[in-house]
Amino acid sequence: MKLIQDISFKNKTALIRVDFNVPISKNGIISDRTRIISHINTINDIIDSGGKVILVSHLGRPKGVWEKTLSLKKLVKVVSFESKRKVCFLDQKIGSKKLIENISRVSRDEIILLENIRFYKEESSGDLLFCKNLSYLADVFVNDAFGTAHRKHSSTYHVAKYFNEKCIGNLFYKEYSSIFRVINNFSSPMTAIIGGAKISSKINVIKSFMSFADNILIGGGMMFTFIKSAGGEIGDSIIEEDELEKAGSLLEMAKKNNVNLIVPQDSINSRAFIDNEDYIISDSKMIPKGLIGLDIGPKTISNFKSIISKSKTIVWNGPMGVFEFKNFSTGTKEVAEAVASVTKKGAFSLVGGGDSISALKKFGLSSEVSYVSTGGGAMLHFLETKKLPGFQAILD
DSSP: OOBGGGSOOTTOEEEEEOOOOOOBOTTSOBSOOHHHHHHHHHHHHHHHTTOEEEEEOOOSOOTTSOOGGGOGGGGHHHHHHHHTSOEEEEOSOTTOHHHHHHHHHSOTTSEEEEOOGGGSTHHHHTOHHHHHHHHTTOSEEEEOOGGGTTSOOTTTTGGGGGOSEEEEOHHHHHHHHHHHHHHHSOOSSEEEEEOSSOSTTTHHHHHHHTTTOSEEEEOSTTHHHHHHHTTOEETTOOOOGGGHHHHHHHHHHHHHTTOEEEOOSEEEEESSSSOOSOOEEEETTEEOTTOEEEEEOHHHHHHHHHHHHTOSEEEEESOSSOTTSGGGOHHHHHHHHHHHHHHHTTOEEEEESHHHHHHHHHTTOGGGSSEEESOHHHHHHHHHHSOOHHHHHHHO
16 A cells, blocks of 8 residues: 655656535535545645645536536635645646646646546546546546545546556545554444434445444434334334335344344434424334434433443444434434543544534534544445455555
8 A cells, every 4th residue: 555655756746536525505605625624735745745736526416517516616715725825727628738738837836626527427437548538647646535435437446557656645544544443453342323314325334334343323314214124113204115124134133143233212203304392202113103203312312322431442424313403413412422422531433424524513523533534435335345446446
């Protein structure tokens, strides 16, 4: 595994795959700069060592067509501000002589930012000519976009084969190392906290945790698919009918593997999906018709906190309830505080996924856990399969 510290960048150009897929409002306001800020260290290290940098990123899902609202031109001022460098935005077509000429005119202390890579249909198809044209722009390939490392796209995977010199960036290394520690070098007891609305996107990662976790705590809307599969009454709560059988299988698998998989015993319910103070606490297996479960209940919170407090390694992905609503945020808040508390006592805590990160920020706990992963999908993929195509491409 090569890092940027293992390569001499003096008088060389580096093509850096970054993940600037940040939330932008219709007015062009970036509400969260975390992903941009996370890459600045890699960018500045390479420039400071005498290299020239070209940044490649996606924004949104334009599916191979140009969309003004998803142009990376919107990011120029923010990238410049955060890096304290001039940013030169080049929107010439990849493969054109004009782009190569313009790149040659940019000074080494400036940052070159190319247009949204997903404006090209060749990005997702892995087109080899497109990859070659991309590789002609630089001498070294640096993958710093851990968040897209699970995808076999042109700029994250296929392009690497056309570079003799390639490595991972500082952010990628930190992300990879933190998750690798959870999989291969963790301290027991190990607790996985899995939440969110849908079980379908988490089935494989829950299966994976069965092989090494001591506890798996289930929260969020997905809890009701588990409860329904075991014969519980869930009122009008969210459910994935197609996943009932798989949920039941996971419960059986946990018993066979002696894994403590805990589904909430009580829930906080409302008559509507609104921030309403008129809520009812009930047994999660006996939710009356007309009510929707929107958070885990006090008994569950107490149980989860007890388990977390005894853990040495914690992985958390997904909220316990609708934490955006004050009246249904208690479960997520209490779990976040429990993770932060045990981290202070020496446990290692890894938190990933957009909603989990948002919850940490909301409750002022972002700096109270060991590591916050910006690559939710890649994190889950790595935990599921123990492999990442984007990382393997650097090794090959």
